[in-house]
Amino acid sequence: MAKAGRQGPRASVWLAGEGRRSGRRGGQPSGLDRERITEVTVRLLDAEGLAKFSMRRLAAELDVTAMSVYWYVDTKDELLELALDAVFGELRHPGPEAGEDWRGQLRTLARENRRLLVRHPWLSQLTGTYLNIGPHSLAFSRAVQVVMRRSGLPAHRLTGAISAVFQFVYGYGTIEGHLLARAAGSGLSPDEYFQASMSAVAQSPDIADVIEESRELMSARGGDTVGEMLDRDFEFALDLLVAGIEAMVERG
Numbered sequence: 001m002a003k004a005g006r007q008g009p010r011a012s013v014w015l016a017g018e019g020r021r022s023g024r025r026g027g028q029p030s031g032l033d034r035e036r037i038t039e040v041t042v043r044l045l046d047a048e049g050l051a052k053f054s055m056r057r058l059a060a061e062l063d064v065t066a067m068s069v070y071w072y073v074d075t076k077d078e079l080l081e082l083a084l085d086a087v088f089g090e091l092r093h094p095g096p097e098a099g100e101d102w103r104g105q106l107r108t109l110a111r112e113n114r115r116l117l118v119r120h121p122w123l124s125q126l127t128g129t130y131l132n133i134g135p136h137s138l139a140f141s142r143a144v145q146v147v148m149r150r151s152g153l154p155a156h157r158l159t160g161a162i163s164a165v166f167q168f169v170y171g172y173g174t175i176e177g178h179l180l181a182r183a184a185g186s187g188l189s190p191d192e193y194f195q196a197s198m199s200a201v202a203q204s205p206d207i208a209d210v211i212e213e214s215r216e217l218m219s220a221r222g223g224d225t226v227g228e229m230l231d232r233d234f235e236f237a238l239d240l241l242v243a244g245i246e247a248m249v250e251r252g
Helices: 034-048 055-062 076-088 102-119 123-127 135-149 155-186 190-202 208-221 226-251
Strands: none
Touching: 034 055, 034 076, 055 076, 076 102, 076 123, 076 135, 102 123, 102 135, 102 155, 102 226, 123 155, 135 155, 155 190, 155 226, 190 208, 190 226, 208 226
């Protein structure tokens, strides 16, 4: 069902208007719609990861044939792009009634984005694969732009500030999500996995000194659990970025 002749950047389901249709022409299988197919896709991606996802696996979960799914999407890529935008719909945007200034609203958006990346570890892989121009993704981008404009930065500096904040969030949330996924895959809690990893690498004489220095830094940081340590680092890094934006506004 792949469309032939595509060159350059991957075509988007949203550019062709395909993302908004609920089904094909008459005769599609009953009991299915695009919303349900996308919902089950997200659930499978969360449970099994992107590498194990296939249209055949999805069809089995829906208890239909793989061809039945193709009544609603032409390709696997279209479906993954729909799933990508669907999870962006989980993000909460600060409304005008929030009562926060741009700093508080920017922090809210950054925290929401981090949680989304951790909750859906496959998300970071797809974000750079597709244009990501679905309605939920665009709503988030628009919210970020509105908040950043309130900072007082000149227009030609806004994209750089947005990149600094949200590329940091992307990297932080991606690494955190992978860490938690590895821990879950090993059958350990994040704290158990962290302690086991630190103990294992500390046995190597070549890196024992580095590990000991790292222990001192982590102890100084504070936090009794992996979650607390991750939260402390994220919040402080976010404070640094907000302070940097403030400093650039003052410099004019």
